[in-house]
Amino acid sequence: MTEAMLFYPMALVAIGGALGMIASRNPVHGAMYLVLSFFGIASVYVLLAAELIAALQIIVYAGAIMVLFVFVIMLLNLNEDDLERPRLTPGTIFGGAAALAFWMISFMVFSDLPDQTMPTELPEGFGQVASVGRLIFGPFIVPFESTSILLLVAMVGAIVVAKPRI
Amino acid sequence: MPKYSSADILGLAPALVLIVGALTLLLLEVFQESEKRGYQAWFTAIVAAIASLVALPMLDGEAHRILLTQDGLFFAVADRFGGAMAIVVAAGLALSALTAGAFLGARKAERGEFYALAMFAASGMVLLAQATDLLMIFVALEIMSISTYALAAYLRRGMRTTEAAFKYFILGAFSTALYIYGVALVYGATGGQTGLQQVAEAASEGSLLLMAGVAFVAAGFFFKVAAAPFHMWTPDVYEGAPTPVTAFMAAGVKAAAFAALFRVFTVAFGSEDVALHGWMNVVVVLAILTMVVGNLLAIPQRSVKRLLAYSSIAHAGYLMAAIAAAANPEVRAAAGEGLLYYLATYTFAGIGAFAVVAALERQGAEGPLMWDLDRFAGLARVRPALAMAMGLFLLSLAGIPPTAGFMGKLLIFRAAVDAKLYGLVIFGVLTSLVGVYYYLRVVVYMYMREREPSVGELPAPRLAMGVALALAAIGTLILGIVPGFFGEIARASTLALGG
Amino acid sequence: MGAAFQNLLSVVTFLPLVAAFVVLLAPEGRVSRGIAFWTSVAVFLLSLGLLWQFDPSSNAQFQLEVNVPWFESAGIGYHIGIDGVSLLLILLTTFLMPIVIASATTTIEHRQKEFAVAALVLETAMLGAFIALDMVLFYVFWELMLVPMFLIIGVWGSENRVYAAVKFFLYTMVGSLLMLVAILYMYWLTGEQGEARSFDYYAFLALEIAPQVQAWLFAGFALAFAVKVPMFPLHTWLPDAHVQAPAPGSVILAGVLLKMGTYGFYRFAFPFFPEATFEYRTLLVALSVIGIVYGSLMCLAQRDMKKLIAYSSVAHLGFVMLGLLAFTTAGVTGAVYQMLNHGVATGALFLLVGMLYERRHSREIADYGGLAKVVPAFAAIWLVVTLASIGLPGTNGFVGEFLILSGSFVSKIPGGKVWAGAAATGVILGAVYMLWLYQRMWQGKVVHEENRSLRDLTFREWGIVGPLVALIFVMGLFPSPFLGIARPSIERWVAQLEKANPALAGDPVPSNPVGERALRVEAVTGPRGAVPAVADPDSKPRAIDPQQLQQGKVRITDVVRPQVR
Amino acid sequence: MEWLSAMNPAEGLQDALRWIVLFPLFGAAVNGLLGKRLGRANVHLVACGAVFASFVISAIALYTVSFGDVSRITDQWWRWFSIGNVPVEMSLTIDRLSAVMMCVVTGVGFLIHIFSTEYMSHDEGYWRYFAYLNLFVAAMSLLVLGSNLLVMFVGWEGVGLASYLLIGFWYTDDAKAFAGRKAFVVNRVGDFGFLLGIFTLVGLFGTIEFEQLKALSASITPDTVLEAGIFSGWTLGAAITMACLFLFLGATGKSAQLPLYVWLPDAMAGPTPVSALIHAATMVTAGVYMVARLSFLYAWSPTAMATVAVVGALTAIFAALMAYAQNDIKKVLAYSTVSQLGFMFIGVGVGAWWAAIYHLVTHAFFKACLFLGSGSVMHAMRDETDIRLFGGLRKEMWHTWATFGISTIAITGVLPLSGFFSKDAILHGAHANPNLFFPWVPTFTYAIGLVAALSTSFYMWRMFNLTFHGERRGMLEHRAHEGGNAMVGPLWVLAGLAVGSLVWGLPLSGGARFENFLKPVFRAADENIARMTALGAQKLGVPVPPPPAHDFAAMLPGYLIALVVALIGFGIAWYLYLGPGKDIPAKIAQGAPALYRAFANKFYVDEFYQAVIVAPLSATARFLWRVVDAFAIDKLVVNGSAVLTGWIAQLFRYFQDGNVQRYAVVMAVSAVVILWIFLG
Amino acid sequence: MGSVPLAHYLALGSALFAVGFAALLVRRNALVVFMGVELMLNAANMTFLAFSRAHQTMSGQAAAFFVIAVAAAEAAVGLAIMIALVRNRNTLNVDEVDTLKY
Known part of the structure; x- marks a missing residue:
């Protein structure tokens, strides 16, 4: 009951934000729409019993990444001339068609699933920080530690690339 | 909770060695004065050598599942396949690093970060080859990719470099998204599994959901290995990136991606239903397409670098043939042997060829003229050894005996014939004939044309480059003339993969 | 030394390669030339040792066999061995090489060291192809030949050399690659039919292959070899390659490389696929005969002497193919002999052309004329070689042509009489074009002033063509020692095919009771x-x-x- | 002669036979390699000495086989090679037939060598000349002595080579070089037939040895249908006919018969002694010799025999007609040679083997003499050959006139010189030998033979008269003079032989001497003919015709007719060229210009060949080269595929337009397509 | 009513993926293109979490965690590359970044 009542509006927010991102000519507006979409998505995550991920979604995505985006947009200081005008080219047509086709196909796939009902009962602490943490620092230790390398690489890479001179 | 043991550390040793090497360089860089960076390339090569040394124990013995949990979860494995790939990757790293040492040295652009990123990338590649979980593969793939994005953009003053990095990045991110979405679908289809073996157990029959997942995972991999039609970034990126990076990308990235692709497709998606009646036909078609496109489009190129880029696409096509053959469980071992052998040969010959391009690259000019065929004209007179080495690499790439490339092709075509993919093989040999044409064109320029003064001076020869070329040449010859040695390793490693 | 003696075959084969490395490191000029020349002489002398080790009366199919694993897990072995035919071809190769290298001293005008390297590598490749009894080993040598030859044509050739070199390479590779596919298929079959998968010659020979499959495999092999032969209509690389190659290159090309194709048919294609062979024999015979007539007609239209000789090679090799396809002892003996003859005679012709080119820098026939007055010895040698080429009795060419024609006339080829008769017109046409060439170049009046001061053969040039001319007569008058080497092998070969289809192969019985x-x-x-x-x-x-x-x-x-x- | 028989000549000669070949061969080698340095006298010594040595051995051999215990001597030299399991021996054999041939070859050859020493004294290439000449003798010896078809073929081609070299001796003249080449090529056409003939015999009998073939031929039944081998389904007779016809094609080439005679007139480009030796006396008779050698086979094939006879007859008349209007002294002799060779083929074609060989021998003498005589005239007249410029040379060159005259009498068949007997023996054979299978052949050949004989008489006397009689018509200021002893000597010897050889042909009771002499050689052939005739008679249901009588009485009518014919020819020639009818030839030429031109231009046969064979051949060659080879195969298919690949590459290249989003679209669409495929 | 079927969650995920897809393919601004990628990653996360809950396995949540980490890393390097690009080209229009071609 509550799940449905929350899900559909939030889904709408997520989709709407995403579409808004596509539709807005100004990238800053786009970024804002995207943040909106992320909030919607995070809410759905909560519905999916993934509180930690929902929190991370807000913190990392809406908080860090999008700020970074906006920061970059501001840094680059684009003016009105740089705003693109929507055009119809073979590329856009094919691209849009591909996206649409994909979505259609996905319907086919998902409707084919044998078990459509979500379990109502979930294990204790499912999606909670503690249990996810135990998982990540336990069995997932190898990929997790690799992620640390990944982040280090990203840092070094970003510095190398963004430094003004070599 | 997994139990730790020293074997787990030893199993990850090659990657760890590379990471430690990278960190060491980063630390040293802080205290570095600009003129004294010549050692960095050698250091990297030595680290690579150590990494391959510590990978040696993996070559004989049982596969060790790293940090195996009670649930049977494990994310990486120390097996022969991983060990062999680690050695190939380390060889690629060492050769590219030495090439880069000469290349960057000549451009006064040596920085520790470069080699550190290269080593990080290599560690990603090693992990990729050892990874046994779709998520672990995802992470390793990203370590490798993000390092190479940065490496591609390394000489950012050049317009082309940033463009190349940009293209690589955008499309790479796109392919990552495809891949991870595919993993998510597989996860769903298997009732919440991402480990390769668990996936295999849960999904011996191809449900729609699973096949959709496979499709996206495959698309992600096809991008990384530059299989047509996911190849279009390759020529641009390879041309724009600094040449040593290109070499590293062409050999290392591709090798690691193919290793992971092979492991995923044979272990996780290797059941008859999913493989033989599932992805095989698509891979066959893509292999043919890749061979055709790569070889065909290399023909009109005048820039040798771009030519080699297209040729690397073509080689991806041959490797795809091995993947296609691996769909058949009976020939999986042979296909893996061919794949591994081919990767090794391409590592030497491909990097060698790009290294020669790097050695000849015209400084101070922008545009395709930097690597124009005219730069190669009369090379045999001016630098006979360089020309001979290039000739050797090209012959190997063309698959002409007694170079390594021939043995690689032989093994791959053998596997394809075993799998009864005759059309694929015939396409393979015919397109490799086309390949011979453009490789020969370079030889023609080197040996049969006179040098025009207008193409500019050649850069001075450098020791690191010489060593890199010599090593690559020796590797190319040894793999061609004494194939048994590495062939046995390749065979044993893929047999153990559970074909 | 003992080991070297036991492995003489390998020593002979790889000594040139070793020498090539030495030459590579040696300084340009006299030293490197000397090393190359004396190595090739040594190789020739060593190959005479093979003659001594070889026992023609032995019943073994191959002798001096060595079979050690090379790439064991893939079933590839270093399996070598020779029969009489390959021994003869080895001797031809080692005999021609010193001549070629010696002639290169003057005909090759630059980068002589590199030329010597290429020539030596080529020698190893050619010898290797003749001794290999493992299909991959054979293929390795087979393809390896292309590279030095490509360089020889492309680096030292004439004005259009690059085109010719690339064409040569690609053209000959098309077939080879399809052959590789066929080899791989057969390798797979060895696994199906035997215990272990293997590329070994014997394993391939033992395969039982369904006829439809044979047809495909045979096509793969035949294409590779037919291009090399070259058989009509796959011959168009040859005129270009010959014309553009430097004289020593043409000598190797005509002398040895073309034999690879016929040798391949002899050694591999026919024995492996007897049914397919018989199925498509008429086609091959027709192509051979067409090659003979067509090649000869081409010669009539040429203005470039090298092109003319090149097309004459098409005709001559057509004879060789016809002889092989007769599947009679006479025909095959003749074919083998004609391979040697063509190597000697056409080799000598190309050497002479090279010497002329060196003097006059022209291959146009019209640029010569009346030279016999100026350089009589040159003319005389040319005439002798011409006569050998048109198969005058007493020269080697006759024995070969006669055996081929008689062997195919009496063979069990359907319509063999007609084919042989048609082929025999090549004898007429051969005389027409060769003598016409002789007349246009050597007879008549000297029309070009610059020809009046040509130098006759020098001492060194005598030394180069002398052995060939001597061989023309020796082989023409005393063929038995040569044929005796190959005869048992050929008889075995014919018997093998006769067993496969007694109605279509084997020596004839006289019609008359x-x-x-x-x-x-x-x-x-x-x-x-x-x-x-x-x-x-x-x-x-x-x-x-x-x-x-x-x-x-x-x-x-x-x-x-x-x-x- | 005691010592000869004491040393057992047969045994001693076995190894000596090879020296008949080797002496001249060494002579050729020495002169060819060192001649330039040897000096003239030494070259002459070597060349003449070598031939003389051969002659001596040949003479001893002739004596041995004629009067000794053995009829045949074989020299097994070495085994050359094997055709499968058919061995090819390089072995020489001499019997009466080949002994006679050898003596003619070496004897006449020796005389011509002697003649040449003077004739060629002004030529700087004399050493080359003698080397070639010796080479010729060696090759001819091999041809004659060969004990099997292949050794014969070696000589056969060898003489062709020598002929080629000698015709083109003055090679700086393109026409002469061309003539040499033409001779070689036309001969090769014949050799092509010869080869196929050999192959046929190999396939049929599995041997090429004459003696074995002869032995096998005794037991032949021609209408056996063969079951095995390449001729299965054929009758044996048909196969033999095929072999014989192929071999005869070879003979028409070498012996200048229709349709391959065309090279011989052109061959006159060589030095005149060469024409005497090669193109008159010896080489051109090789075909006749070959047919005679294989007479036992031809005997089994009436078709082949008839073909030989008819071709011989047609050639005889055709060549004679062409000789009518020739003004070149050597050309007249050349056509005369062709014509006489035709007679010889009539002889072998009708089974008058000995007559053909006899005519061959006598012809060798008088024709050599005629040629040498013409050489002598040319030598005296600054190498001029046009008889219209001569006239009245009798006064200046008595020896030449006399010997030329004797030989002309001989060739025209006037009693009692040798030519009369030999020619008449052939004509007698032609009409007297019965032919069951082709009944018209005897009449036909006889009639044609008579006309040809008449023509021979006419044109020979025409030439003789124009050259030696009447008044000088050209080169008035030039004073001819007789050559030296080296030239005159051989002329007289040959003239003497032309006269003397009549003794062998005298129609004695029991047949002519020569006939009896050769009987052992042709016994097998005669027996085979008898068998064949018997078979034919059985089949046709007619009685076996009796063998023709050839004693003097039987031959007398023929003699008379022949004599009359010869005299008519002489009469016409006298009337038209010396007598009152001097202006009639010119009138004929004016009155019927087309006819005259046809005669003068040799009936346009050369032109015909040029238009029908040579020109189309070279046009075809050019077409094939330009259109098929260079364009269709090479440009269209070979390079075309490469170019096409290049075009496609260029086309596809532009899809790679550098726009990253385009790439992404391609990737995305592909991904979706793959997804679609995966989902089935 | 009440509980939402799994397919709807998945459809939401695929919808987000499709929109991200479209953004990537249609928009010219490099940053918006990149945002499309981010959206696609989120779609993957949505799918992971949906399945995670459906199958009651938490490894899907771990996966989502890694995806977020990767997204962050990509964003760092990606944005750095764009900065470098703008420095060089002074544009973020992907259409104008096409000097490397053919």
């Missing part, structure tokens, strides 16, 4: 006046036993040579 009887008598008593049951029919007949004469075992002659003088 009377003749058959006569032949049977011959077989028992040997020919007129010879001792019964001569092991080697090519050996000189020995004196007669008077007792047998009395018993009437020996046939009619009015006077026979008495045993004791």
Whole structure:
């Protein structure tokens, strides 16, 4: 009951934000729409019993990444001339068609699933920080530690690339 | 909770060695004065050598599942396949690093970060080859990719470099998204599994959901290995990136991606239903397409670098043939042997060829003229050894005996014939004939044309480059003339993969 | 030394390669030339040692075999061995190489060191192809040949050399690659039919292949070899390659490389796929005969002498193919002999062309004329070689052509008489174009002033062509020592094919029952006046036993040579 | 002669036979390699000495086989090679037939060598000349002595080579070089037939040895249908006919018969002694010799025999007609040679083997003499050959006139010189030998033979008269003079032989001497003919015709007719060229210009060949090269595929337009397509 | 009513993926293109979490965690590359970044 009542509006927010991102000519507006979409998505995550991920979604995505985006947009200081005008080219047509086709196909796939009902009962602490943490620092230790390398690489890479001179 | 043991550390040793090497360089860089960076390339090569040394124990013995949990979860494995790939990757790293040492040295652009990123990338590649979980593969793939994005953009003053990095990045991110979405679908289809073996157990029959997942995972991999039609970034990126990076990308990235692709497709998606009646036909078609496109489009190129880029696409096509053959469980071992052998040969010959391009690259000019065929004209007179080495690499790439490339092709075509993919093989040999044409064109320029003064001076020869070329040449010859040695390793490693 | 002696075959094969490395490191000029030349001489002498080790009367299919694993897990072995035919071709190769390298001293004008390297590598590749009994090993050598030849044409050739070199490379590679596919398929079959998968010659030979499959595999092999031969209509690389190659390159190309194709048919294609061979023999015979006539007609239209000789090679190799396809002892013997002949005669022609080119820098026939007056010795040698090329009796060419034509005339090829008859017109046309060439170049008046001051053959040039000219006569008059080497192998080969299809292969019986009887008598008593049951029919007949004469075992002659003088 | 028989000549000669070949061969080698340095006298010594040595051995051999215990001597030299299991021996054999041939070859050859020493005294290439000449003798010896078809073929081609070299001796003249080449090529056409003939015999009998073939031929039944081998389904007779016809094609080449005679007139480009030796006396008779050698086979094939006879007859008349209007002294002799060779083929074609060989021998003498005589004239007249410029040379060159005259009498068949007997023996054979299978052949050949004989008489006398009689018509200021002893000597010897050889042909009771002499050689052939005739008679249901009589009485009518014919020819020639009808030839030429031109231009046969064979051949060659080879195969298919690949590459290249989003679209669409495929 | 079927969650995920897809393919601004990628990653996360809950396995949540980490890393390097690009080209229009071609 509550799940449905929350899900559909939030889904709408997520989709709407995403579409808004596509539709807005100004990238800053786009970024804002995207943040909106992320909030919607995070809410759905909560519905999916993934509180930690929902929190991370807000913190990392809406908080860090999008700020970074906006920061970059501001840094680059684009003016009105740089705003693109929507055009119809073979590329856009094919691209849009591909996206649409994909979505259609996905319907086919998902409707084919044998078990459509979500379990109502979930294990204790499912999606909670503690249990996810135990998982990540336990069995997932190898990929997790690799992620640390990944982040280090990203840092070094970003510095190398963004430094003004070599 | 997994139990730790020293074997787990030893199993990850090659990657760890590379990471430690990278960190060491980063630390040293802080205290570095600009003129004294010549050692960095050698250091990297030595680290690579150590990494391959510590990978040696993996070559004989049982596969060790790293940090195996009670649930049977494990994310990486120390097996022969991983060990062999680690050695190939380390060889690629060492050769590219030495090439880069000469290349960057000549451009006064040596920085520790470069080699550190290269080593990080290599560690990603090693992990990729050892990874046994779709998520672990995802992470390793990203370590490798993000390092190479940065490496591609390394000489950012050049317009082309940033463009190349940009293209690589955008499309790479796109392919990552495809891949991870595919993993998510597989996860769903298997009732919440991402480990390769668990996936295999849960999904011996191809449900729609699973096949959709496979499709996206495959698309992600096809991008990384530059299989047509996911190849279009390759020529641009390879041309724009600094040449040593290109070499590293062409050999290392591709090798690691193919290793992971092979492991995923044979272990996780290797059941008859999913493989033989599932992805095989698509891979066959893509292999043919890749061979055709790569070889065909290399023909009109005048820039040798771009030519080699297209040729690397073509080689991806041959490797795809091995993947296609691996769909058949009976020939999986042979296909893996061919794949591994081919990767090794391409590592030497491909990097060698790009290294020669790097050695000849015209400084101070922008545009395709930097690597124009005219730069190669009369090379045999001016630098006979360089020309001979290039000739050797090209012959190997063309698959002409007694170079390594021939043995690689032989093994791959053998596997394809075993799998009864005759059309694929015939396409393979015919397109490799086309390949011979453009490789020969370079030889023609080197040996049969006179040098025009207008193409500019050649850069001075450098020791690191010489060593890199010599090593690559020796590797190319040894793999061609004494194939048994590495062939046995390749065979044993893929047999153990559970074909 | 002992080991070297035991592995003489390998030593002969790889010595040039070793020398190539040495030459690579040696300084340009006299030293590197000297190393190359003396190595090739040494290789020739060593290959004479092979002659000594080889036992023609042995029943083994191959001799001096070495079979050690090379790439064991893939079933590839270093398996080598020779039979009489390959021995002859090896000798031809090692004999031609010193000549080629010596001639390069003047005909090759730059980068002589590199030329020597290429030539030596090429020698190893060619020898290797003749000894290989493992399909991958063979393929390795087969393809390896392309590279040095490509360089020789492309680096030292004439104006259009790059085109010719690339064409040569690609053209000959098309077929080879398809052959590789066929080899791989057969390799797979060895796994299906045997215990272990193997690329070994014997394993391939033992395969039982369904006829439809054979057709495909045979096509793969035949294409590779037919391009190399070259058979009509796959010949168009040859004129370009020959014309553009430097003289020594043309000599190798004509002398040895073209034989690779026919050798391939002999060694691999026919024995592997007997059914397919018989199925498509008529086609191949037709192409050979067309090649003969067509090649000859091409010669009539040429203005460039090298092109003319190149097309004449098409015709000559057509003869060789026809002889092989006869599947009679005579035909195959002739084919093998014609391979040698063509190597010697056409090789000599190309050498002479090279010497002329060196003097005059033109290949146009029209630029010459009346030279016999100026350079008589040159003209005389040219004439001798011309005569060998058109198969005048007494020269080697005759023996080969005669054996081929007679062998195919009496063979079991459907319509063999007609094909042989059509092929025999090549004998006429050969005379037409070769003598016309001779007339246009050497006879008549000297029309170009610059030709009046040409130099006749120098001492060194005599040394280069002399051995070839001598060989022309020796091989023409005393073919038995040469044929004796190959004869048992050829007989085995023919018998093998005859077993596969007795109706289409094997030596003929005379049509006339009377003749058959006569032949049977011959077989028992040997020919007129010879001792019964001569092991080697090519050996000189020995004196007669008077007792047998009395018993009437020996046939009619009015006077026979008495045993004791 | 005691010592000869004491040393057992047969045994001693076995190894000596090879020296008949080797002496001249060494002579050729020495002169060819060292001649330039040897000096003239030494070259002459070597060349003449070598031939003389051969002659001596040949003479001893002739004596041995004629009067000794053995009829045949064989020299097994070495085994050359084997055709499969058919061995090819390099072995020489001499019997009466080949002994006679050898003596003619070496004897006449020796005389011509002697003649040449003077004739060629002004030529700087004399050493080359003698080397070639010796080479010729060696090759001819091999041809004659060969004990099997292949050794014969070696000589056969060898003489062709020598002929080629000698015709083109003055090679700086393109026409002469061309003539040499033409001779070689036309001969090769014949050799092609010869080869196929050999192959046929190999396939049929499995042997190429004459003696074995002869032995086998005794037991032949021509209408046996063969079951095995390449001729299965054929009758044996048909196969033999095929072999014989192929071999005869070879003979038409070498012996200048229709349709391959065309090279011989052109061959006159060589030095005149060469024409005497090669193109008159010896080489051109090789075909006749070959047919005679294989007479036992031809005997089994009435078709082949008839073909030989008819071709011989047609050639005889055709060549004679062409000789009518020739003004070149050597050309007249050349056509005359062709014509006489035709006679010889009539002889072998009708089974008058000995007559053909006899005519061959006598012809060798008088024709050599005629040629040498013409050489002598040319030598005296600054190498001029046009008889219209001569006239009245009798006064200046008596020896030449006399010997030329004797030989002309001989060739025209006037009693009692040798030519009369030999020619008449052939004509007698032609009409007297019965032919069951082709009944018209005897009449036909006889009639044609008579006309040809008449023509011979006419044109020979025409030439003789124009050259030696009447008044000088050209080169008035030039004073001819007789050559030296080296030239005159051989002329007289040959003239003497032309006269003397009549003794062998005298129609004695029991047949002519020569006939009896050769009987052992042709016994097998005669027996085979008898068998064949018997078979034919059985089949046709007619009685076996009796063998023709050839004693003097039987031959007398023929003699008379022949004599009359010869005299008519002489009469016409006298009337038209010396007598009152001097202006009639010119009138004929004016009155019927087309006819005259046809005669003068040799009936346009050369032009015909040029238009029908040579020109189309070279046009075809050019077409094939330009259109098929260079364009269709090479440009269209070979390079075309490469170019096409290049075009496609260029086309596809532009899809790679550098726009990253385009790439992404391609990737995305592909991904979706793959997804679609995966989902089935 | 009440509980939402799994397919709807998945459809939401695929919808987000499709929109991200479209953004990537249609928009010219490099940053918006990149945002499309981010959206696609989120779609993957949505799918992971949906399945995670459906199958009651938490490894899907771990996966989502890694995806977020990767997204962050990509964003760092990606944005750095764009900065470098703008420095060089002074544009973020992907259409104008096409000097490397053919």
